[in-house]
Amino acid sequence: xxxxTLPLSILIWVAVWAALRLxxxxxxxxxxxxxxxxxxxxxxxxxxxxxxxxxxxxxxxLVSLLREPGLAIPRIGVLVAIPLLLGWFTYSGVRPQxxxxxxxxxxxxxxxxxxxxxxxxxxxLKGRRPAGMEVNEANLAAGKAVYYRNCMYCHGDDLDxxxxxxxxxxxxxxxxxxxxxxxxLEETYVYWRVATGGPGLPQGATPWNSSMPVWQDFLSDxxxxxxxxxxxxxxxxxxxxxxxx
Amino acid sequence: xxxxxxxxxxxxAHGARPPSACCLGLLVLVGALLLPGLAGAQDYAAKGFxxxxxxxxxxxxxxxxxxxxxxxxxxxxxxxxxGDGRGLMADxxxxxxxxxxxxxxxxxxxxxxxxxxxxxxxxxxxKGMPGTSMPAWQGVLTDEQIxxxxxxxxxFSPDFEDYPAEEQFLLEGRIEATPESLARGAExxxxxxxxxxxxxxxxxxxxxxxxxxxEWDFRIFPADLTQPWTLRGGASVDDLFRTLxxxxxxxxxxxFSDAWNAEDxxxxxxxxxxxxxxxxxxxxxRGPKIAAVPTDPDDPAWDAAPQVDIRLAxxxxxxxxxxxxSVQSLAVRALFDDDEIALLLIWRDRFENDGQDDMPADRIxxxxxxxxxxxxxxxxxxxxxRRNPVDSWQWSAESGALAFLSHGMDDVTPSxxxxxxxxxxxxxxxxxxxxxxxRADGEDEVEFPxxxxxxxxxxxxxxxxxxxxxxxAVSRWYYLLLEPETSWTTWLWPVFVVIIAxxxxxIGLRRLRQxxxxxxxxxxxxxxxxxxxx
Numbered sequence: 001x002x003x004x005t006l007p008l009s010i011l012i013w014v015a016v017w018a019a020l021r022l023x024x025x026x027x028x029x030x031x032x033x034x035x036x037x038x039x040x041x042x043x044x045x046x047x048x049x050x051x052x053x054x055x056x057x058x059x060x061x062l063v064s065l066l067r068e069p070g071l072a073i074p075r076i077g078v079l080v081a082i083p084l085l086l087g088w089f090t091y092s093g094v095r096p097q098x099x100x101x102x103x104x105x106x107x108x109x110x111x112x113x114x115x116x117x118x119x120x121x122x123x124x125l126k127g128r129r130p131a132g133m134e135v136n137e138a139n140l141a142a143g144k145a146v147y148y149r150n151c152m153y154c155h156g157d158d159l160d161x162x163x164x165x166x167x168x169x170x171x172x173x174x175x176x177x178x179x180x181x182x183x184x185l186e187e188t189y190v191y192w193r194v195a196t197g198g199p200g201l202p203q204g205a206t207p208w209n210s211s212m213p214v215w216q217d218f219l220s221d222x223x224x225x226x227x228x229x230x231x232x233x234x235x236x237x238x239x240x241x242x243x244x245x
Numbered sequence: 246x247x248x249x250x251x252x253x254x255x256x257x258a259h260g261a262r263p264p265s266a267c268c269l270g271l272l273v274l275v276g277a278l279l280l281p282g283l284a285g286a287q288d289y290a291a292k293g294f295x296x297x298x299x300x301x302x303x304x305x306x307x308x309x310x311x312x313x314x315x316x317x318x319x320x321x322x323x324x325x326x327x328g329d330g331r332g333l334m335a336d337x338x339x340x341x342x343x344x345x346x347x348x349x350x351x352x353x354x355x356x357x358x359x360x361x362x363x364x365x366x367x368x369x370x371x372k373g374m375p376g377t378s379m380p381a382w383q384g385v386l387t388d389e390q391i392x393x394x395x396x397x398x399x400x401f402s403p404d405f406e407d408y409p410a411e412e413q414f415l416l417e418g419r420i421e422a423t424p425e426s427l428a429r430g431a432e433x434x435x436x437x438x439x440x441x442x443x444x445x446x447x448x449x450x451x452x453x454x455x456x457x458x459x460e461w462d463f464r465i466f467p468a469d470l471t472q473p474w475t476l477r478g479g480a481s482v483d484d485l486f487r488t489l490x491x492x493x494x495x496x497x498x499x500x501f502s503d504a505w506n507a508e509d510x511x512x513x514x515x516x517x518x519x520x521x522x523x524x525x526x527x528x529x530x531r532g533p534k535i536a537a538v539p540t541d542p543d544d545p546a547w548d549a550a551p552q553v554d555i556r557l558a559x560x561x562x563x564x565x566x567x568x569x570x571s572v573q574s575l576a577v578r579a580l581f582d583d584d585e586i587a588l589l590l591i592w593r594d595r596f597e598n599d600g601q602d603d604m605p606a607d608r609i610x611x612x613x614x615x616x617x618x619x620x621x622x623x624x625x626x627x628x629x630x631r632r633n634p635v636d637s638w639q640w641s642a643e644s645g646a647l648a649f650l651s652h653g654m655d656d657v658t659p660s661x662x663x664x665x666x667x668x669x670x671x672x673x674x675x676x677x678x679x680x681x682x683x684r685a686d687g688e689d690e691v692e693f694p695x696x697x698x699x700x701x702x703x704x705x706x707x708x709x710x711x712x713x714x715x716x717x718a719v720s721r722w723y724y725l726l727l728e729p730e731t732s733w734t735t736w737l738w739p740v741f742v743v744i745i746a747x748x749x750x751x752i753g754l755r756r757l758r759q760x761x762x763x764x765x766x767x768x769x770x771x772x773x774x775x776x777x778x779x
Contacts, residue, residue, distance in 0.1 A: 066757060079754075083746035091739040096731065100529065100698050100724050101620035148322045148333040153561055153568065157322055157378070158385055164378045168558035170721050197562075199625065208623040208630070209722060213562040 005057040109205040133225040143230025169211045176235035183237035293507035295415040304396035312397030328401035339569040348402035349495040352478040355410035357492040357500035376475035422515040430516025442467035447520035450595040450673025460495040473521035485514040527553035532579030538587035542676035550578035557718035570718035571710040598708025600643030605713035607642040610704040613691035636691045638664045695729040
């Protein structure tokens, strides 16, 4: 057992590292991981130096590697490998790296107070579904037809954002089944997004990338209300409703 | 050798019904009595094919009713409420949604012309059809729900009751893809006249490719075997063997199990598999520096540049829209020297249209922001916007290299940007080199300082598909990076660290040895360093 002091120390260190790295979900943040590993290293070191015999046994293989005439080849190997390894680490730290510029993107940007739709101003905050556009069977059926003739190529026929053109675009088309998309938003907000599309986004939302068309160029006000009703209904979500104070 | 099963553009040779199970059942019966040439199960077995009975599932009324509800909810949008393939947007899809009432199914393990097995339909619903708008339903629906849908789909055609497939190919006995197998497969590819439709290199550009139609008289194109990610029935060797063995019902793709034996078709499957490659979808096109950029698309110097595949989508954002672009991806490489940048653009186009054949000319555009913009900002991806123009380099099969300045798709003017181009066309593939000076000569021209991430996008038009104007395939913005040479100062730190570490080792070892020597002469006790005395 004493002869295995060095390999066992290394084994324990690696085993704890692997358990922390692979065994904990969600992953431990890097700085916390470094803290844990420092404590682990110090604990093992304290355990080793607490007893002279144990420390000698720990050092013995290292001493023999450096001293034994028969171990010349492994000795030279280790002595050459350590500086080269350090040099390589340094190189990977200082070599020039090229990363695309970070694009801060606001997913649900602040809407304007009102916007123009077919020449008429619509109030995003106080606007309401107009009369005749109630969520009923006829409007949902009409919205379904609008969706499948216009939206499904990107947003997918399961409304999951996986249409057959989806992968060609970035940002990826919204997944309406995801709780983070339309169910976070009021209906009038979605109405604004559909009507003005990518070009209607404010600067922080990277409007130059969005491939969402300006749907008021294709669809009537009624068709937009119908398709908004359909995507909520078909994806099993409900619009957020602001509370009256 | 193989009989030409495919039909050229002409009215259907048979009556209103396709040669579905009903006709074929009769044919097989008559054939078995009169025509010894028509293959039966024992003939297939003699040729090394493994044949087994099908195991039809019993389905209950409840199962079909549950399937109907799921079908109306999830499938009817494309396949139609009556299963006739006339859903809400059937006219905008290519290939069109399947018409279930006719019992003609493409991907099957049964003999050509017969109905598929229940399991065949289950597999297609689960995995979807690559290269089409049929998604994979696995993960969305449970296996139980998919079986319910399958039982309902089958109820659209009475043939499933009257003429169910009784035998199926078992797809066993795959051969390893040795060089001998591939050579033999290449021979079969030639003798079975695969190249007639699929082309000599498999890009689907053979001499008959222009004239093919399906059972419904819609134009159809041979599969591009070099893009396995678009093969409808999957691209594994087993999938290819199944398609070759059973054919694709309703299309000109015949079954080859009548004329060839199983070993031949396994070799052919291995060969066809070897024609394909894995796509490398990337975000950044990295261009290394070389002594002088190549001007020719076939110059071996291009091997120094990594290739990136780019997905394209139809331009469905402004009218007139294009729902079915024929070019769905392109491959790009970049190189530069002290003076110039060169881009190599490679894309599949089955037919060359140079503007002289009443069709628009084939074209490609490369787009860059015309002015340097703040990091992370770009012009609108469809050829720029009012404030942010785009420098676009175009190559057209009619007029060669051109340059334009655009403020959106509606505002495009020719520019003086001195772009040069050279192209080759062959085996269903364009290869185009576009070159320009790294530095801008005039205002509103893109510059390429090495080390900068320059936004880059592409538009492609296929004349054969009548693509012109806004009807084009488009990409989003990607990045082009010309990689600067590593400066010698980068190496200073690593070399410094190696010298310090090596020196430290040498000094430490020397001190240790002195210590050991002194201990040995002083006759110290051996237990302090026990192993070293051994």
